[in-house]
Amino acid sequence: MRNLQITLAVADEQYIEPFLLYARTGEFAKQVSVRAFSKVEAFLAAMGEGRPDFVLGEPDFLSPWLASEGGKGVPWAVLGGGEESIALGGPVLLPFQPLNLLLTAVMDLAGSAQASSANGALTLSGKAEVLAVYSAAAGAGKTTVALNLAKQLGGRGLKVFYLNLETVDSSVTFRSGSGGHQGREGGLPELLYDLRAARETGELFRSPLSRYASFQERMKCASFPPLDRPDELLQMDQADTTALIDYLAASDMCDIIVADTDTESHERSEALLDRADRVLWMLTDDLLHLQKAAGWMNHWETRQPERFYALLGKSHFIVNRYGDHLENTLPRPEIRPFAFLSYIPSWKYVSREDVLLGSPIFQRDILALCEQLGLGERGNRSATGRELAQAAGGWQ
Incomplete structure (x- = not known):
């Protein structure tokens, strides 16, 4: 190149x-x-x-x-x-x-x-990989896995962007007060507005990602400031979501995007699953959870078979909160566990969110998952990531 x-x-x-x-x-x-x-x-x-x-x-x-x-x-x-x-x-x-x-x-x-096309829309440049963390049923520990994954990848020298597309953001406390959001004019809401304006006028969109996002030292990655209200997310359609992800993927400030979204089916989650390069599909060894996941899979296979098989083709099934063995039979033959993440009993009594990023056992499992996914260090970029975190308060 x-x-x-x-x-x-x-x-x-x-x-x-x-x-x-x-x-x-x-x-x-x-x-x-x-x-x-x-x-x-x-x-x-x-x-x-x-x-x-x-x-x-x-x-x-x-x-x-x-x-x-x-x-x-x-x-x-x-x-x-x-x-x-x-x-x-x-x-x-x-x-x-x-x-x-x-x-x-x-x-x-x-x-x-x-990455801008002739009509002002953004298309993938192939630079950053988009990794979606997903579950068809609530309670699988999606956000905990996504945050730990972003932190560990950032610690390995990759430039990581954590993107939370949940209607009610469960990662807020991990991203407040740790990156210094002074000088960020509007974060995600302003970026969405600017992207829409560029599409409508057909203009090239040139604003740098550093204008909207900041580096989070505690998480070793970058992200948008938390939203006070979910209004902007509720108004996002499929085109908005795809344009946002393409813009992030085209940025030289990102090697990988770790994206977290709702379990509910809406345009944001559908666009993310379509756009993602790989999907980490979270499961738990719980009968009701597995039944609900299988129910959604049966629904998609019947209503949108092409989309469903495309999703399966890039999905890795991850069993979270795993003990010594599986108690339940997996409900569909396509569900073949790619990795297992340990059950951490002490997390039942956690009163501080940062403890969820500090378990040695869970970090070991996440690092093993990174190895299985082939997400290792990129030595030629690690220095830049460290300097962005250290110089002038991060992305300035």
Whole structure:
């Protein structure tokens, strides 16, 4: 895969020199190639001869370029912060910030733009894997598994995004007060609004994920701030959900998305199951739970057979709260356990949510599940994930 071709256009040569040095020798050396210009005339001439993947420049450079035919179809961002920068109507990045964060934001913007189709809708770029944690019956420990999975994958060096699509978010306390949401203009509600607006107007959607989400140190992953009310989720249809997931998957700030949704069948959950690359289908060794799961499977097989078999083809059945053996007979031949997660008796008496992320036995089982799924470390990205968590409070 070739490097991302970036054109940098700023008047200050003393800014250009360290930028080029970092891009050529730092952690992004194998991911980006940068060509820099300090004169407007030279920049415009070069842009007339070729088209880079992304342009990062000051307003004095971008204004004449955007007014020309050559400025159409190339993703860009303003390097600045004043009224002149905002007036151009595109994404604005502050020049004096850690270069690793600046280049991460540039790659995020470039990835989102490349994933945009001609009509403004987002399509999968194939970058981040979408892993849905699902159960056809309540009480299987979906959210506990999803949170532990996100934490362990984040701890292994992957850049993880935890996406909760439950109508009533049961993970709220894990994501409040730990990531620092100051500066996040609106989180998920604002992102949904912006995605809808882009689809309606046919415009390229360039806003970086860091504008809406933040890194959660306790969970070792990123997520949206918790919602005060479920109104936005209740209004989400299948198109909204698919656009949201595609946008996240296209972001260079994500290696994997761990998504959690309701057991009830609605457009959000259906869209997630359709869009997911793999589904972890949670089960418990409980007669009523297994009967309900089989009932839903029978219903889907009768009403939507193609969709049902597509779902089965990418599902891994996980038995949670497992003892030494299964007491009940599995109700359908397709239900073949892929992994077992231990029953933790002490969780019955837990009064603090963070205890659910600290069981050594359960963490061992989750790590074993990660190995079975083939989700290991990605050494070339782990440093970026750590730096995002440490520098300037995470995603800024």
